[in-house]
Amino acid sequence: MRRSTTRAGTARLLAIVATLATIASTASAVPASAAAGTAVVGVASGRCLDVVGGSRESGTAVNIFDCHGQANQSWNLTSTGEIRVYDDTLCLDVVGADTTSPADVQVYTCNGGANQRWSLNANGTIVGAQSGLCLDVKGQSTANSALVGMWTCNGQDNQKWRTSGGSVDTQAPTVPGNARVGNLACDSVTFSWNASTDNVGVAFYDVYHDGQLMKSVSGTTLSTSLDVVAGVTWGLFVNARDAAGNVSQASTTVPITPPQCQADTQPPTAPSQLVGSASGTTVTLSWAASTDNIGVRAYDVFRGDTKVGTVTGTATVPPATSFIDSGLAANTRYQYSVAARDGQANTSGRSNTASVTTGAGCSNPVCGVTQVGTDTDIPWGLVTLPDSTVLYSRRDAQDIVHLNPATGAKTTVGTVPNVSGTDGEGGLMGLAISPSFASDHWLYVMHTSPNDNRIVRMKLENDRLDTGSEQILLSGILRNKFHDGGRLRFGPDGKLYASTGDAQNGDNAQNKSGLNGKVLRLNPDGGVPSDNPFGNYVWSYGHRNPQGLAFDSQGRLWEQEFGNSVMDETNLITKGGNYGWPACEGTTNGTGSCGTAGFIAPKRTYSTADGSCSGITVVRDVLYVACERGTRLYREPISGESLPEAQVYFNGTYGRLRTVEPAPDGGLWLTTSTTGDKDSTPNNSNEKLLHVALGG
Template sequence: MAALAAVAAALTMTVAGAAPASAAPSTVVGVASGRCLDVIGNSTASGTGVNIYDCNGQANQSWNLTAAGELRVYGDTMCLDVVGQDTTAPAALQIHTCNNGANQRWRINSDGTVTGVQSGLCLDVTGEGTANSTLVGLWTCTGRNNQKWRTSAGSSDTQPPTVPGGPRVSNLTCDSVTFAWNASTDNVGVAFYDIYHDGQQMKTVSGTTLSTGLTVVAGATWGLYVNARDAAGNVSQASTTVTITPPQCQADTQAPSAPSQLTASASGTTVTLRWTASTDNVGVRAYDVYRGGAKVGAVNGTPPATTFIDSGLAGSTSYQYYVVARDGQANVSARSDTATATTGAACGNPVCTVTQVATDTDIPWGLVTLPDGTILYSRRDADDIIRLNPATGAKTTVGTVPNVAGTDGEGGLLGLEISPTFNSDRWVYVMHTSPTDNRIVRIKLENDRLDTATEQILVSGILRNKYHDGGRLRFGPDGKLYASTGDAQNGDHAQNTANLNGKILRINPDGSVPSDNPFGNQVWSYGHRNPQGLAFDSQGRLWEQEFGNSVMDETNLITRGGNYGWPACEGTSGACGTAGFIAPKRTYPTADGSCSGIAIVRDALYVACQRGTRMYRAVISGSSLTNVQTYFNGTYGRLRTVEPAPDGGLWLTTSNTGDKDSTPNNSDERILRVTLGG
């Protein structure tokens, strides 16, 4: 992602007698290191040098760019200063009493560099280092990442550009397309356009570019859209979506050969299938697995694996299977031979039986079990909350949440949680998108109805966008409410601890900020892209599930004040090895992941995945995830939410239709009950 700067033009002129007005303070974060520009030792003495150090929210990392072009620290008393007014590389830096000297004036440029007005040299992390305490000085500008910085210092511009209009495509081929749009407007000027498909960033172009070529995948249906971004880092709402399905690059009418040597073996109520790979003139892309003549799963990949685990079966029952192969143009092979397996009398497996308890025409998103064993779940695009009796399947609408608005993407009515003292106070906690922001509210559930007159807005001002809205809520064993927020399609938010986006938030039940939060606001951890799953283990530790961009998704163990690296780091790629970034406990290729919900039962972590159409199970051992197993691979399609059930099992919901729009009741989803074994 392109580094952001606060202003595109130099601020070098001072009006005689005018005070050097400044905007709100900001961190200045190195792109290569993810660490903050830092006054050594937190000293306020003139002559103290500067280095990079883990961002900690302290005053020695809080900088203002004034109208005079000064970078001031410790309020308005000290300025970033070139030692001896040196104008040749290398030049040392220090803080010094502000004196209006030319060696204390700076330009923050649109490419992320910071240059000295007097010298024209770039702010440079010495030796391209990324470790804590690496000195920062001036050096000849090279364009390398050790000279690029992310900051909103000096920007008084908080107005985002308008939505780009008229998105359209032309010249669609099997591997490319031209994507164009109408210009946005901005009070200062549009600096960049960011192009996405389905929440994944594809490309960034300049603010004067209104058309660009994109690389696409034959046969894959994508939704293209564009955001505008100004030099201060303000991002517009997304354009409308243009759906494309590129044609195949070559005609292929030849089906794969039939899978061979299919075997089926039962262990408890789980059956494992194995077969010998098919061949194809172009390439096998998937195997479809049939049980009793009905498709129950799929194995995808290039090439796909040749094993499948069928879980949650009835005991003492005989099952017959066959497998077919598919290529990239949906040519289907003949059937394999049939294989038969008989399950055991009792479940000796981690996952035992699956029962469908309800269906819905909208997307079940948040789900919580009430003390009496019934369920509340939110319908994302319909804006209402349903009470479900899982024993009978009876459903009751308890009310519509006020002021919910979709985003034609992932926003809407999202996470649900109930108060730890629900029986006495009746509070239901909701995270949702509004027309202007994302927010956390609470409403009382009285006599099986939401009493909207009791609504209290606990947190507002969390930026929204088409995608990356986060949304999960979870009370911790400390009695605090934790919430996951997305970066609103602007990765720079994730590293700004004064911003609520790209974070895990922690608040008291009444919405106030706990006194032991690390940054004096609602932020508990930062450097997240689009976190959704939250769950606590038996030790009271918080685990989190996060969507990556195009490389990998991740499961994290969250620590107070921790920096998880986005946007410099995605999973274990990019600058993820940099000290100060906390590494994930597990990563998943996005094709096998796109996981939204997690649950922990008896210290086993369950992960519900959408694009991967599967559920992972991993044993929590110390601070590691071990013995990872895959269940329901394609059996139920895209899995959205997984939550603990009162009997030691799981609730599991699907998200197969209408998932990328805000149209209510255009889905066909299931709510499942999963019985767990040993």
């Protein structure tokens, strides 16, 4: 059960339809004699995808037939992933929206249904977005009039297609220029840009805010109206995409903060009936909700006069009225109060004060938090060395720091060569040390270069990076402003695992020949392990932007993944598994494709408002999940193959949390990512590195 078609336009033809330069995102009246599409040819047969008998009736079957250039063999793609024929009046359609194998196909009046949306992998397979099945010539026939249907994807040539010219387009469009906004209102904005160029032609522009796809428009559209949220700051950007699925690098980011739709100067009422109770060194608070003329959006929790947490809601969902304060001192009396805020930062008075005394010792899962370091850049990857000190990467400053948590002493061990930011989430990311680091001193690094994402290794000798020893183990992982993945983790099998994003092109995730939208598995020297499922680096696929990787005591790999706008997810990774993006997001997309056979369901999902989680680790078979937008740490005991409960800690206490790693004493290292995490500007952050002591 995977990720959804909320990411509009993700079902699109890839390399084999490179000549679809005339595709538009909406139907246009073109005479049949001048049909602007292209023939789609079966690799096994050399015959064309053909509407039987040249019929224009809905419900007509589709077969293969000698290529003759008539309108019933001329196919176009829309920005929503439809494959249209006959002047764009009929769509390639799975009969009855059948998701089982085998199923029949036909042409039918275009209706926007998921059974009329398609994607095509770089290996030539055309895949139904709803079913995950492949367009297939029945019985592996190569004869004229052999019918076409849907069948479980098997990689055979009767499931592979090319254009009549057989050309392959691998050149991405240029970056859209001069991104700009106008007509900014409380609920809308006009976003515009200059045209990209392409060797064949720009088919679509994909518009994002902060890595989330908002809409796709045709390649002739250079301005569009967007729905926005009053008072919420977004960063808008756009990518160009050609008909072959090649995606440009992103435009510059344009920040916007829409004005409020109506002035509001009335604060909420003060929270009331605040009470608290202690269990060991953890305090649980609850209170009665405040009221407001428009709506309460958050509660700020104070311990004495220090704000120690924030409970947030949305415009439609009020914030919760409880909070857990963890890691406190034993036998200590604390005083708490709570204040409410609305969407325009009007703040209520404080609630009544609740006094709570902690217990004699820690009997709780979280027993204490100690700040061990600070940084002006974003700590991204973090590893513990054999002497219990740590190394961490600074994403935008592009260097690596050696930290002694016991003393707070820091030393910069060197700058990683050839690192490039993306004006988004790329840069210097994941770290891992060799399982035999004590003797071989290999440090593994994943980073963005000017042209790609890559995995390298180099020696750490005498507390300095030996950049002359650098070896590039894997390059050619596509990069973009967002969706770069970046986590590294050695498994108990001695192999190196890496998470890669889809580079803002969902179809990359389903291309098993590509490196993006995957969990990859490498030998320590960069070779392909002989037991990988597809004969390449791919271990699992169908991922959007995975970052967290962690192994449990049974050697099973867990993965944390960013959703688009609906759900984030935690997955249990299996060899060769398909986790479904872009056909499904989390467990729902409104079209039923999350139940598609072969798609592996997540073990836990989170709303993006409560999630946007980057790092995970496992300690004593409990999964810990560090979340950015959710500003919290989840604690999730592993039970069999499930995560039946999720406890929330540090909700707003430390802001956005990015990386969590096991500490040598059985606790956790935890880092923040509060500011500057959506640009590539070095040293514009104010971050913390924390040690979390764990109890029973």
